[in-house]
Amino acid sequence: MMKLNLLKDRNFALLMAGKAVSLLGSDMQQFALSLYVLAVTGSATIFASMLAISILPRLILSPIAGVFGDWFDRKRSIVTMDMVNSVLxxxxxxxxxxxxxxxxxxxxLLVILLxxxxxxxGAAMAAVVPSIVKKEDLFEANSLKSMITSVFTMVAPLLAAVLYSLTGIFGILIINSISFMASAISEMFIEIPRFNRKPDKVNIASFRRDFMEGVGIIRKSRIIKNIIGLGMILNFCLGALFSVGLIFIIKETLGGSDMQIGIFSSVLSFSMLLTPVLFSGFARKVQIGKLMIYSFFIVSLLIMAIGLVSGDAFTLNFSGNTVPFMALLGLCFIIGIFVTLANISLGTLFDTIVPKEVMGRTSSVMGLGMTIAAPVGQIVLGASLDAMxxxxxxxxxxxxxxxxxxxxRKTFLNPEMEQEKAAV
Incomplete structure (x- = not known):
């Protein structure tokens, strides 16, 4: 079972409270905007393009944001960004x-600015949790973050649907504006150690020097390179499967109803919520590299099983879609558990390995790689599902x-990983 001792830590509790409030507001706004756009334009393509266009600023600004995140005071940065969001x-x-x-x-314009x-x-926030939480508590901290994210991801659409029907998009915008201001106020009272290193002169030369320093650290660390490389491949595969593949299989291959899609989404979210609560105690006893590799190994086998139960050789044995759907649901529930364990492990390993002084730059590079990998995977899988x-x-x-x-696997299962962790 998960221990909640970290919530007694004032800094961590304030950080999580701010995250919860702003996450709820943001998820509600995203859901309400989709309803608003569909109501006004009747076009799902327009809304999809709005989600796609948000990739452009990330591709352009991630390197800059990473350096700035390491340059400037992180507390001031996250408070300022939340206030800017509130005003916007x-x-x-x-x-x-x-x-x-x-x-x-x-x-x-709103989607791009946000x-x-x-x-x-995100660049400023990357080093906050490792700065205020002890190394031995990082797994629990990431587990709590995962649980909070899962809870509010589940709750937000329901609340948004109710509030949107009562207040329209105006009420949702007001609530989200207040949520970001509340988050900023919460963050004002957090004590964050200063690891930022701002140059004497902020110019292109100093930016280039510090950016290349971050790249150099990534190149020298085999573990950091492998975290980024493995993360990109996983985002290519899992991002496409969860956002495109499984919905397509339920709707088109199995002829599933909207209710079944809703059940699938709820079950998947519930498994991700349940994992930190039930398995964090066990997971803390396992070497983190082993936990991550073994979890992803099991997930890869379960994905192959999903392919088998969604193929004609299996589905055509049944007159309806109940049995194939239940088989798919069971596999996805188990996948949700192991993906959550693996993601918490990956995040904890990243927080442990990467020096806090360059965490903004390193996290931005990883985020950029994953941002590129996800849509490529979605396009490839979408085209493949149309063809076969x-x-x-x-x-x-x-x-x-x-x-x-x-x-x-060799990098993450190798005992030398622990030596590199200690040296960094």
Missing amino acids: IGSYALYFYLSGELSVFSIY EITEIFF EPLFPVVIIGVIMLLAVIYY
């Missing part, structure tokens, strides 16, 4: 109140993951 969203609420609508262009603030917030039955592309995803785990 509040301004949109005022704009909607005065004009009675949000244009498609204005929503595009993505920009998120990039700089799901059995083959899904099994191939499982094989790719399995090969990646086998390739990277």
Whole structure:
């Protein structure tokens, strides 16, 4: 079972409270914006393009944000970014109140601006938890973060649907503006050790020097390189499977209903919520590299099993879709557990290995790689599902993951990893 001792730590509790409030507001706004855009335009393509366009600022600004995150005081940075978000969203609420609508262009602009603030917030936030939490408590800290994220990801759509029906997009914008301000106020009272290292002169030369220093640290550390490499491959596979593949299989291959898609999403979210609560105690007893590799190894085999139960050789044995759907649901529930364990392990390993002084730059590089990998995987899997039955592309995803785990396993299972952790 999960221990909640960390919540007695004032700094960590304030940080998690701020994260919970802002996460709830953001998820509610994203859900409500999708309803608003569909109601106004009737086009799912427009909303999909809004999500896609948010990738552009991340591709352009991630290297800059990473350096800035290491340069400037992290507490001041995260408080400032949350306040900027509060003012920005509040301004949109005022704009909607005065004009009675949000244009498609204005929503595009809002999505881009919020993505920009998120990039700089994330770069500054990367080293906050490792700075305020002891090394031996990092796994528990990441478990609590995962649990909070899962809880509010589940709750937000329901609350958003109710509030949107009562107040429309105006009420959602007001609530999200308040949530970010509340988060900023919470963060003001956090004591964060200063590991930032701002140069005497902020110019292109100092930016280039510090950026290349971060790249150099990544190159020298075999573990950091492998964390980023494995993370990209996993995002390529799992991002595509969860966002495109499984929904397509349930809806098109199994002829599933909207209710079944809702059940699937709830079960998957519940497994991710349940994992830190039930298994964090066991997981802390396992060497973190082993936990991560073995978890992803099991996930790759389970993905192959999903391919088998979604293939014609299995589904055509049943008159309805109940048995194939239940088999898929059971596999996904187990996958959710092991993916959550592996992600917590990966995050904890990253927090342990990477020097706090360059964590902004390193996390930005990893985030950039994953940002690129996810849409590529979605496109490849989407095209494959259109061209052949799901059995083959899904099994191939499982094989790719399995090969990646086998390739990277030596680094994470090697006892020398612990020596590198201690040296960093």
